[in-house]
Amino acid sequence: MEQSTVSMETQADTNAQPGAEGGNAAVQTPATGEYLYAESASRLLSTADVSNFQAQYPNSMFPGERSITQMIINEMYARHGYIFKDQALTDYFTQKSWYIPRTADMEEIYPVMNAVEQANVTLLRTYS
Numbered sequence: 001m002e003q004s005t006v007s008m009e010t011q012a013d014t015n016a017q018p019g020a021e022g023g024n025a026a027v028q029t030p031a032t033g034e035y036l037y038a039e040s041a042s043r044l045l046s047t048a049d050v051s052n053f054q055a056q057y058p059n060s061m062f063p064g065e066r067s068i069t070q071m072i073i074n075e076m077y078a079r080h081g082y083i084f085k086d087q088a089l090t091d092y093f094t095q096k097s098w099y100i101p102r103t104a105d106m107e108e109i110y111p112v113m114n115a116v117e118q119a120n121v122t123l124l125r126t127y128s
Contacts, residue, residue, distance in 0.1 A: 063088035
């Protein structure tokens with residue numbers, strides 16, 4: 001699967017909480033949790049999950065007014081050690097205990113993501 005080189009960072013990364021519309025993605029608030037979507041490597045997102053995330057998290061909650069879909073993608077790359085070019089994203093992920101910067105090459109990360117992560121990235125990109 002070919003990965004786009006367009007970084008989601010240039011556009012202006014628990015407790016199960018079932019969504020009002022039937023989604024059941026693990027969600028934590030950015031202020032209190034380590035992850036936006038803790039199950040990104042083990043559970044496929046549904047469109048209902050994405051709708052619930054969008055309803056719960058306004059863009060104003062994230063660096064650069066990024067959408068929740070962009071931030072979950074960024075989180076997934078950060079979990080694999082992506083080094084962000086955008087200082088606001090670097091600052092955001094540096095606060096996470098699990099973040100270990102490893103590479104600035106986005107193309108290096110996508111192939112090592114498992115099939116669930118790749119499918120989640122693909123779905124989330126349709127919303128960005």
